[in-house]
Amino acid sequence: MTIAHDDMRTETAERQVTTMSMAAALNRALADAIESDQDVVVFGEDVGALGGVFRITDGLTARYGEDRCFDTPLAESGIVGTAVGMAMNGLRPVVEMQFDAFALPAFEQVVSHVAKLGNRTRGGMRMPLVIRVPFGGGIGGVEHHCDSSEAYYAHTPGLTVVSPSTPQDAYSLLRAAIASPDPVIFLEPKKLYWSKGEVDTSITAEIGTARIAREGTDVTLLAYGASVSLALEAAEVAAAEGRSVQVVDVRSLSPFDDATVTAAVKSTGRAVVIAEAPGYASVASEIQARVFERCFEFLEAPVRRVTGFDVPYAPPKLEHWYLPDVDRVLDAIDTLHWDEDV
Amino acid sequence: MQHTDMLPRDTAVQLIDQNGAPVADEQYALPEADVLLQAYRGLVEGRRINDQAGALVRQGRLAVYPSSHGQEACQVGASMVLGDADWLFPTYRDSVAVIARGVEPADALVLLKGDWHSGYDVRAHRVAPQTTPLATQLLHAVGFAQAAKHRGEDTVVLALCGDGATSEGDFHEAMNFAAVFHVPVVFFVQNNEFAISVPLSRQTAAPSLAHKAIGYGMPGQRVDGNDVAAVLAVLGEAISRARDGGGPSLIEAHTYRMQAHTNADDDTRYRERAEVQEWVARDPLQRLRTHLTATGALDAEAEERFAAGAEEIAAAMRAALNTDADLDPEDLFRFVTETRSSQLEEQWQLLRDEIERSQLETEGHR
Numbered sequence: 001m002t003i004a005h006d007d008m009r010t011e012t013a014e015r016q017v018t019t020m021s022m023a024a025a026l027n028r029a030l031a032d033a034i035e036s037d038q039d040v041v042v043f044g045e046d047v048g049a050l051g052g053v054f055r056i057t058d059g060l061t062a063r064y065g066e067d068r069c070f071d072t073p074l075a076e077s078g079i080v081g082t083a084v085g086m087a088m089n090g091l092r093p094v095v096e097m098q099f100d101a102f103a104l105p106a107f108e109q110v111v112s113h114v115a116k117l118g119n120r121t122r123g124g125m126r127m128p129l130v131i132r133v134p135f136g137g138g139i140g141g142v143e144h145h146c147d148s149s150e151a152y153y154a155h156t157p158g159l160t161v162v163s164p165s166t167p168q169d170a171y172s173l174l175r176a177a178i179a180s181p182d183p184v185i186f187l188e189p190k191k192l193y194w195s196k197g198e199v200d201t202s203i204t205a206e207i208g209t210a211r212i213a214r215e216g217t218d219v220t221l222l223a224y225g226a227s228v229s230l231a232l233e234a235a236e237v238a239a240a241e242g243r244s245v246q247v248v249d250v251r252s253l254s255p256f257d258d259a260t261v262t263a264a265v266k267s268t269g270r271a272v273v274i275a276e277a278p279g280y281a282s283v284a285s286e287i288q289a290r291v292f293e294r295c296f297e298f299l300e301a302p303v304r305r306v307t308g309f310d311v312p313y314a315p316p317k318l319e320h321w322y323l324p325d326v327d328r329v330l331d332a333i334d335t336l337h338w339d340e341d342v
Numbered sequence: 343m344q345h346t347d348m349l350p351r352d353t354a355v356q357l358i359d360q361n362g363a364p365v366a367d368e369q370y371a372l373p374e375a376d377v378l379l380q381a382y383r384g385l386v387e388g389r390r391i392n393d394q395a396g397a398l399v400r401q402g403r404l405a406v407y408p409s410s411h412g413q414e415a416c417q418v419g420a421s422m423v424l425g426d427a428d429w430l431f432p433t434y435r436d437s438v439a440v441i442a443r444g445v446e447p448a449d450a451l452v453l454l455k456g457d458w459h460s461g462y463d464v465r466a467h468r469v470a471p472q473t474t475p476l477a478t479q480l481l482h483a484v485g486f487a488q489a490a491k492h493r494g495e496d497t498v499v500l501a502l503c504g505d506g507a508t509s510e511g512d513f514h515e516a517m518n519f520a521a522v523f524h525v526p527v528v529f530f531v532q533n534n535e536f537a538i539s540v541p542l543s544r545q546t547a548a549p550s551l552a553h554k555a556i557g558y559g560m561p562g563q564r565v566d567g568n569d570v571a572a573v574l575a576v577l578g579e580a581i582s583r584a585r586d587g588g589g590p591s592l593i594e595a596h597t598y599r600m601q602a603h604t605n606a607d608d609d610t611r612y613r614e615r616a617e618v619q620e621w622v623a624r625d626p627l628q629r630l631r632t633h634l635t636a637t638g639a640l641d642a643e644a645e646e647r648f649a650a651g652a653e654e655i656a657a658a659m660r661a662a663l664n665t666d667a668d669l670d671p672e673d674l675f676r677f678v679t680e681t682r683s684s685q686l687e688e689q690w691q692l693l694r695d696e697i698e699r700s701q702l703e704t705e706g707h708r
Binding site for chain 1: 459470471473482487490511512515516519676677
């Protein structure tokens with residue numbers, strides 16, 4: 001895949017608006033971060049000559065040199081552990097984990113050190129590093145290539161966990177993640193890497209904020225990552241059936257934007273949380289619980305969850321049964337105690 | 343460097359034997375008398391710090407203390423070979439090395455006292471926070487050195503670990519990254535024969551831990567960890583080589599943990615007293631004292647001066663640790679992230695209300 005977004009750029013007086021894929025937006029964000037801050041270094045397995053298995057780092061080594069984007073030995077704990085040391089010594093490392101389940105050997109470094117060093121040193125050593133994790137399924141990947149590990153990270157105090165669902169957010173959130181003084185787990189929905197949209201490089205995203213992805217008045221769908229596109233699709237179908245569906249892209253899993261989510265659910269009185277990960281003890285459970293705690297008196301029906309089943313991620317030929325789909329979302333919406341049913 | 347030059351010696355480098363007699367060595371020179379005298383002072387202080395910390399555990403002033411009694415030569419050596427711009431990456435057992443680097447004893451012991459997880463200014467002393475998970479800090483040391491190289495800084499990083507840590511995956515990854523990226527880091531393994539209760543024979547089947555170095559493409563060396571002269575010479579050479587662009591190396595010190603893993607451990611369950619007694623004769627303090635006394639570098643006046651200095655440190659430790667710190671519960675929320683989330687703000691309000699209510703109740707009972 002070549003990234004030719006430069007050809008499509010349209011210049012305006014102040015803004016650069018270009019239509020590009022999410023993969024290209026991430027690539028652009030990395031390039032712009034490398035150019036604007038000499039402390040930014042990008043590394044991982046296959047990020048150099050190959051440009052990453054998803055080509056997110058395409059061309060960075062060629063353009064900026066081995067000092068700024070380089071391949072490491074194949075060792076996830078080594079990648080994250082050395083990134084910790086670099087962050088201790090003033091760099092801003094951005095590392096790639098290649099696939100979500102491949103990040104697990106680095107889990108001790110993430111939980112015991114990335115998340116805690118700022119706290120242990122009473123702020124004496126901040127961890128301004130970003131761990132990019134391609135996450136989620138829907139691409140026909142074989143085992144260990146399609147898991148959703150967000151709950152492990154979101155459960156860990158000290159980690160910021162975000163996931164974009166549009167090329168614009170991919171660009172803006174990644175820039176914000178790299179600029180953040182805190183460590184960020186940046187979850188990239190693999191299924192959306194090739195989805196296209198406009199990217200304005202002057203737009204900045206604030207970590208910790210949700211985004212209203214679609215206005216609606218009857219029910220609120222709360223989703224993140226690839227599930228946002230599913231929610232939007234379901235909202236279209238529901239609209240055709242006469243229901244006005246609001247979609248909130250949670251976007252920041254930790255910290256969580258209670259204000260936006262609560263206001264959204266209060267405005268409709270009904271909510272469904274959608275996520276690919278197994279639902280038990282999940283981020284979806286947390287969102288559901290928070291909505292219940294804060295919106296109970298405004299709710300017309302129990303808050304529902306539509307999630308993956310509590311099984312190991314499905315093999316490619318079974319994943320269409322595993323993944324939440326439009327029908328499952330519509331079925332959940334139908335259970336929300338609609339007056340016309342009474 | 344020839345591959346065979348990366349191999350450690352069959353026996354550990356020793357420059358002063360256990361009777362205090364100098365040992366001639368073709369490769370490593372005995373440090374100057376004033377350096378050895380300074381090292382001796384460090385050993386006396388280190389021993390006193392270990393003893394005092396043990397007493398403070400028994401008095402309930404420290405939650406736990408992993409003693410480096412018997413390993414003071416490694417601890418003092420590790421501190422003395424570093425320059426001002428260099429960094430030390432210690433573990434929980436390396437408090438004496440941390441203190442020898444200039445950290446106030448009471449600050450070094452905050453972790454073990456229980457006031458916070460790390461109690462000193464890491465940047466002021468160029469000492470990373472002491473780590474509890476094994477071998478994880480070796481990767482931090484490599485990354486730190488890599489960043490120093492990236493920025494063209496004249497910094498060498500010394501990373502400490504024990505024999506047990508060499509079994510961990512992060513040990514392997516750290517050695518491998520350091521060698522591949524040729525960074526200025528020295529790995530210093532204090533092989534004290536036990537990982538809590540498990541002996542070295544259950545950690546490795548390698549001829550020695552230093553032999554692992556050649557597998558990564560870096561030189562390894564073995565040193566008598568109870569001979570501070572040898573520790574200074576061998577570590578010093580490795581640090582110089584790293585500083586001159588010669589890349590990483592692995593030094594294994596052969597030493598012995600004279601006390602239990604911590605006060606919570608019963609070492610009579612896994613080792614014979616006779617074995618511990620054998621190591622008393624190899625004590626790092628005694629042999630250097632004998633050597634320096636025989637050469638006339640150490641006299642009764644210096645002995646008294648060093649002992650008095652060590653006693654002052656111990657008195658300061660007692661005074662500091664007998665004082666309860668004024669702990670602020672908001673600290674729980676203050677350092678989690680740079681920006682405090684609304685979730686943490688709500689939780690702090692909850693705790694603050696709880697504290698205020700309990701204070702009101704206490705006042706009501708008066």
